[in-house]
Amino acid sequence: MAQSIERAINLIRRAAEHPLTLTEAAGVLGVHKSTALRILQTLEAARFVRKTGAGTYVFGSGLIELSDLALGSMDLRQFAAPQLRDLQRKTGHTVHLAQLTGDEIIYIDKVDSAAFDAVKLPSRIGRAVSIYASAVGKVILAYLPREERDRLLAHVEFERYTPTTFADRASLDAELTRVGERGWATDNGEHDAYVMCVAAPIRDSRGHVIAAVSITAIEVIATLGQLEQRLPMLLETAERISRELGYTPAES
Amino acid sequence: MAQSIERAINLIRRAAEHPLTLTEAAGVLGVHKSTALRILQTLEAARFVRKTGAGTYVFGSGLIELSDLALGSMDLRQFAAPQLRDLQRKTGHTVHLAQLTGDEIIYIDKVDSAAFDAVKLPSRIGRAVSIYASAVGKVILAYLPREERDRLLAHVEFERYTPTTFADRASLDAELTRVGERGWATDNGEHDAYVMCVAAPIRDSRGHVIAAVSITAIEVIATLGQLEQRLPMLLETAERISRELGYTPAES
DNA sequence: CGAGTACATTGCAGAAGGTGCAACGAGGAG
DNA sequence: CTCCTCGTTGCACCTTCTGCAATGTACTCG
Numbered sequence: 001m002a003q004s005i006e007r008a009i010n011l012i013r014r015a016a017e018h019p020l021t022l023t024e025a026a027g028v029l030g031v032h033k034s035t036a037l038r039i040l041q042t043l044e045a046a047r048f049v050r051k052t053g054a055g056t057y058v059f060g061s062g063l064i065e066l067s068d069l070a071l072g073s074m075d076l077r078q079f080a081a082p083q084l085r086d087l088q089r090k091t092g093h094t095v096h097l098a099q100l101t102g103d104e105i106i107y108i109d110k111v112d113s114a115a116f117d118a119v120k121l122p123s124r125i126g127r128a129v130s131i132y133a134s135a136v137g138k139v140i141l142a143y144l145p146r147e148e149r150d151r152l153l154a155h156v157e158f159e160r161y162t163p164t165t166f167a168d169r170a171s172l173d174a175e176l177t178r179v180g181e182r183g184w185a186t187d188n189g190e191h192d193a194y195v196m197c198v199a200a201p202i203r204d205s206r207g208h209v210i211a212a213v214s215i216t217a218i219e220v221i222a223t224l225g226q227l228e229q230r231l232p233m234l235l236e237t238a239e240r241i242s243r244e245l246g247y248t249p250a251e252s
Numbered sequence: 253m254a255q256s257i258e259r260a261i262n263l264i265r266r267a268a269e270h271p272l273t274l275t276e277a278a279g280v281l282g283v284h285k286s287t288a289l290r291i292l293q294t295l296e297a298a299r300f301v302r303k304t305g306a307g308t309y310v311f312g313s314g315l316i317e318l319s320d321l322a323l324g325s326m327d328l329r330q331f332a333a334p335q336l337r338d339l340q341r342k343t344g345h346t347v348h349l350a351q352l353t354g355d356e357i358i359y360i361d362k363v364d365s366a367a368f369d370a371v372k373l374p375s376r377i378g379r380a381v382s383i384y385a386s387a388v389g390k391v392i393l394a395y396l397p398r399e400e401r402d403r404l405l406a407h408v409e410f411e412r413y414t415p416t417t418f419a420d421r422a423s424l425d426a427e428l429t430r431v432g433e434r435g436w437a438t439d440n441g442e443h444d445a446y447v448m449c450v451a452a453p454i455r456d457s458r459g460h461v462i463a464a465v466s467i468t469a470i471e472v473i474a475t476l477g478q479l480e481q482r483l484p485m486l487l488e489t490a491e492r493i494s495r496e497l498g499y500t501p502a503e504s
Numbered sequence: 505c506g507a508g509t510a511c512a513t514t515g516c517a518g519a520a521g522g523t524g525c526a527a528c529g530a531g532g533a534g
Numbered sequence: 535c536t537c538c539t540c541g542t543t544g545c546a547c548c549t550t551c552t553g554c555a556a557t558g559t560a561c562t563c564g
């Protein structure tokens with residue numbers, strides 16, 4: 001649509017992979033060197049690329065600062081990272097940290113299972129997660145104020161990914177009530193039939209649920225029941241992270 | 253220089269901070285909505301931004317994937333992260349992980365000192381480090397094959413940042429020999445007069461030095477001598493990371 | 505329930521910005 | 535010392551981007 005921008009993006013990608021000379025850049029885009037030069041200079045001004053002493057262009061720190069900015073709450077990530085790692089080691093399963101940002105829930109950290117899983121989980125840091133067909137999504141939704149929950153679900157078009165998906169508002173609300181009562185959520189293959197999860201909420205200093213940790217496994221590795229056996233560790237991890245964020249559990 | 257690209261970058265920045273509606277986007281840039289729309293659509297195609305159900309634009313996962321790609325060697329980061337954290341906790345000082353990428357040395361991870369330092373270190377993940385006026389730079393240089401060292405230093409213009417800077421090739425080479433012999437490097441305020449560092453090399457499975465860990469403090473907090481007392485921990489951390497990368501120390 | 509409002513989206517003509525050319529400059533190799 | 539390659543600059547042309555106006559769509563309020 002906007003080809004100069006497309007060209008710029010193309011160059012960013014290349015530069016991130018491998019140092020790029022001006023002539024290479026022009027070659028890749030199939031444009032004149034002067035054109036490539038101007039694009040690179042613009043990107044350099046934004047520190048999206050950086051010019052090395054040798055005259056090659058490489059990715060710049062601007063991009064990383066941006067992702068940091070976007071992933072926001074580096075606090076949360078920083079505090080959570082060692083706990084996630086611990087949890088991964090103790091359970092052996094893949095661990096996710098997801099957070100509500102804007103209108104959606106995205107993964108902000110992930111610790112892969114140490115096992116040489118034949119099957120890689122497709123989740124990626126920065127990706128949005130289904131808000132109603134995931135354990136992290138449901139556990140966050142469950143603790144959101146009524147109006148907030150309504151706002152998030154207002155635009156959602158429910159889709160029945162698998163037989164277990166809660167694919168309408170009524171059954172989802174019932175599930176959320178259940179989740180809210182027991183304090184954790186599961187994902188019984190609700191998005192991908194063979195992927196199981198258990199998730200627990202993370203609270204900030206005001207007690208608001210703002211994120212969630214989960215452990216995930218494909219059914220071949222562990223059934224949902226087996227995952228649920230790890231629940232004490234999961235809940236402890238979530239609580240520990242919450243405490244680091246300044247949360248003090250009310251004595252109820 | 254290329255204003256459509258500048259505009260695109262501007263929008264990326266905004267979207268990373270806060271969900272953005274089309275009208276806002278147009279307002280920010282001072283252009284017509286249709287213009288803003290086309291830019292956003294282009295960015296969306298590259299997944300630099302993503303459109304939420306509510307119609308707002310937020311940062312997209314493409315950016316994060318890019319930084320991951322650029323920081324490369326996620327292996328190194330992953331393996332190193334917990335060790336760095338440990339080292340930070342034990343020493344109390346800021347810990348850096350730097351790596352040789354292309355022609356330069358960049359920080360690929362950082363664990364800030366837990367202390368409420370009045371002075372923040374200006375280092376940032378993704379930023380390039382001076383190759384000859386930093387502990388990490390020198391320790392990596394010291395173990396590089398002769399030709400590689402020459403290549404990296406060929407384009408360098410030496411600058412005497414402070415009285416302690418090794419500002420010419422001859423004195424730098426002498427220093428590198430010393431570093432190579434004892435197995436670690438210091439930065440005695442060679443770039444910024446009040447910033448002290450001690451760094452140790454990290455090796456990959458072939459035994460090549462590819463990165464370095466360092467502990468850093470401003471002189472008010474700790475003198476170089478005090479940092480050197482932490483040397484055993486630093487060296488142990490470096491070796492542990494090297495082992496995780498598959499390095500097996502030769503019995504010399 | 506229906507009109508009104510606010511917002512996103514599309515097509516098109518004009519114009520501004522981007523493009524390629526050619527010439528210059530700098531650095532390295534032989 | 536000369537040639538060659540690569541990065542950089544100024545400029546005229548033309549492609550591409552822009553803004554307008556009209557259409558479509560979703561939400562609101564009477």
